[in-house]
Amino acid sequence: MSNIVKTERRDFLCTFLLVSVFIFQIYSNTLSSSWHLDDNDNILQNTYIQINSLDLSSFANTLISGADWSAPKFYRPVSCVTFALNWYFGQDDPTGYHIVNISIHIIIAFFLYLVILQFMQIVDATQEKSPKHHFVALLGATLWAVAPIQTQAVTYIVQRMTSLAAMFTIFAIYSYLKARTEEKYIRWGVFCVLFFIAGIGSKENAIMLPASLLLLEFSFFRHHVSKQKIGWIVVASSAALLAGLLAAHFLLGKNLLNIFELSRLIDSYEDRSFTLNERILTEPRIILMYLSQIFFPLVSRLSLVHDIQLSTSIFAPWNTLPAIAIILALIVLSFIFLKKYPIFSFPILFFFLNHVVESTILPLEIVFEHRNYLPSFFLFVPVSFLIAQAIYTPNRLSFVGRFAIIAGTVCFLVISGHATYTRNLAWANEGTLWTDGIQKAPSSPRAAGFLGRWHQKNGKIKEAYFYFQKSLQNSHLAPTPEQSQLAALQALGEIHYTLDQYEQSLLYFDQCLALKKDNMYCLTNRAQSYIQLNLLQKALNDAEALVAKYPSYLFGKYLAASVSYQLGELTKSQQYMQEIIIKSLDKPKGLYLMGLILLKYKSYQNALFFLQKAVNLWPSNVEYWITLSAVYYFDNDYKRAEKILADIFDKHPISTIKDSINEIEKHDFHPLVINYIVNIINSHINIVFSSLE
Known part of the structure; x- marks a missing residue:
């Protein structure tokens, strides 16, 4: 037995x-x-399954990790736990x-x-x-x-x-x-x-x-x-x-x-x-x-x-x-x-x-x-x-007869296996998947939209624009037409924005918001377009609409704080920034803006605290370093200010430094400070030329 x-x-x-x-x-x-597709919401952007330890509290979070993770709820817990384990071992x-x-x-x-x-x-x-x-x-x-x-x-x-x-x-x-x-x-x-x-x-x-x-x-x-x-x-x-x-x-x-x-x-x-x-x-x-x-x-x-x-x-x-x-x-x-x-x-x-x-x-x-x-x-x-x-x-x-049946069965298995192997080639990346999709379903707005995103990600703006337009034209065929139309309008507006065509981008963002007035992405993008066109009050209106509708959306508060700052409404800007800082100390843009606000109040030590954190998180940002040197200058620490400027000169091209100086001029620094920074940079240039002679 x-x-x-x-x-x-x-x-x-x-x-x-x-x-x-x-x-x-x-x-x-x-x-x-x-x-691909839903992998993004369910895994890549789902912080509930992105665990860093195997403790009970981490696993408890995975139980409420639905794709709509902005409003977490109990969602397919067994599947989500396996995704969490995968994330723990391989991110x-x-x-x-x-x-x-x-x-x-x-x-x-x-x-x-x-x-x-x-x-x-x-x-x-x-x-x-x-x-x-x-x-x-x-x-x-x-x-x-x-x-x-x-x-x-x-x-x-x-x-x-x-x-x-x-x-x-x-x-x-x-x-x-x-x-x-x-x-x-x-x-x-x-x-x-x-x-x-x-x-x-x-x-x-x-x-x-x-x-x-x-x-x-x-x-x-x-x-x-x-x-x-x-x-x-x-x-x-x-x-x-x-x-x-x-x-x-x-x-x-x-x-x-x-x-x-x-x-x-x-x-x-x-x-x-x-x-x-x-x-x-x-x-x-x-x-x-x-x-x-x-x-x-x-x-x-x-x-x-x-x-x-x-x-x-x-x-x-x-x-x-x-x-x-x-x-x-x-x-x-x-x-x-x-x-x-x-x-x-x-x-x-x-x-x-x-x-x-x-x-x-x-x-x-x-x-x-x-x-x-x-x-x-x-x-x-x-x-x-x-x-x-x-x-x-x-x-x-x-x-x-038996041999023919056996041979036919083996051939069918081989053909099926080869077909599976071949079909899997289409899943290699988003470009191959959606190119395959658009070839087999030419009218699919989803395939056109995602293929447009692929081209946009790879710098092929002309191709991306073509497919976004195609997605918009066929959006009525999508399973959810309004969602498809919104995505296409947003994508077309983003392309114009990246090409510095802000007025054209507004046309698409306006259409998007006419379709759904509180769409988070289009409100965000329109506010940024208004900022680029120096229509600050309109930008502030959109930013405050974002804050009211999406109170947990930190970037909306950042926009409101930034525009308030530019409009000279420092108290309002500071209030928004304090709400951001309480929840997050790892966002360089927010930390930088908080440093600028405190600089306006002449609270130099506190400004240095936030600016130092900002440059630590984003060390390649020349504007942040120049602003930090300016604050040291205000605080009468000329030695540190000069050292930072010397390091900037050694590590970055003059064109980048010049652009960064132009940016900080927008913050209404005193002309003496700008002159001081320019003079320090010029002195380093003279030293270089002297050594060449």
Whole structure:
């Protein structure tokens, strides 16, 4: 008996290693892939997950680290804790995050193999250790794992939320099967419940687990239990589903209970470019598109964005009604043949069941490929079963026929793996991802906007402007049109601002604020444009509007303090600066401004305190150093003032020094001070020329 157990464990270990090597190979080119889209809000700018120690208080903060981190709330805690651990060990280096994501994918593939193996042993109990069972399980799990459609859930870092929910779901299914087939059912039942909770804590679509287990029960165990037990199973599954729904609603802040009130559900579509009816009619076409992407692994049809024509009725476009009919037929036929052919029916019903959360009535975006990660678990089982039947059934096919099927299967695996590897190349950086997106979805305002940002970041202003204009023109096609329009207007205004075209930038910021009067970014940018145009009172109005609307926004207070200072309203400026300093002593601009304010009050020692901190934080800023030397001059410490100016001359070109002197002249320093600084610099120039002679 012990030898059998050892052999079985060795076989499982070999299977795990085989699957691991294959998966890691096709995902090996993702380790240096950059951050994308929602990675920014959820990780890079989310201070709640950016922990520096492993104490309890740090982990407690991660539990409220939602993407809207300006208003923290309990949010997908399991996923966020894993991001926090990644941050602790590697900060913003994406390599560690990718390693974890690939590892999760490998673990899921292995447990999917174990679950399919149990399915086969239940369906065909006469052959408990049949090689055919292992073949079906291994091939079904591998085909799922290497399918290129899974790249969005694995390579897109933030979609770890999706893969974690899937991982805990397959753990729970495995535990449930163990509870139904082994004596220690209580232990496995407890594991199943714990995995269900962890799944919901990763992402809300794990909420469908109780319904999935109910489907599994009726598919594989129906003839083993009494009607009374079936009743209890239905009640327990319904209670678990309701508990998960309430947990997601009240603990995770998801308004899932809106689905029970039609008016509130319709209102939730207010910001979308589509209605509830349009989404319901369009999703059947999307589901069929997903299925085609799963079974026909063409990289050319995979993208983070898609141009989708909405269905406005069952006849427009023409393929709406056929899509609905095909899906209904698949579901009905699967129910009819569920008892007789569970290996074929269960995967289809599981697929549609687990699309209920993200592909039906909730006001989510129309299409995302990662939504198939969990639902597609068992889709390749029927294919694997048919291949196994052909190979392992004696006299079914000739040697040539079996060889052809085996060769075809191997070729399909290689093609799928290569397609996955190729698809991952698009995720290398934002430029490659959004170039790929705009090629496959030319009308996508999201692809145009992000590609514009990429070009802007890389100094290609002309290209950036083109794509921002394109994003603005197509903003009505975005899932959230107003948000897309605001982003494009802001980006166009920023480009004009960076080109010192402040009047043109105001045109875009004005449009942005006409659309949403209290938009933080456009108010900030318009205030800065007003400052550049010396329209200080208008700048102060915008800055004070920022302070009133966003009291925790420190840069808004800094703008208000800075403009108040320039308008000579020192008391008001000082009040704003004191609020900033209380909350932050690590912002050089704020510290510098506080030093200038104190200088106006002739509080030289206090001014020196803040200015010294400012230059320590920003040692390359010549203006800060010259101002510091001026304050030493005011404080009669001429030796330090001259030493600072000498160091500036030694380290920086004359042109930079000249520009910095022009800047500090704006602070209304006494002419004697400016003359003193210029004379010191000139004396150093004379010394240099004298040494050359």
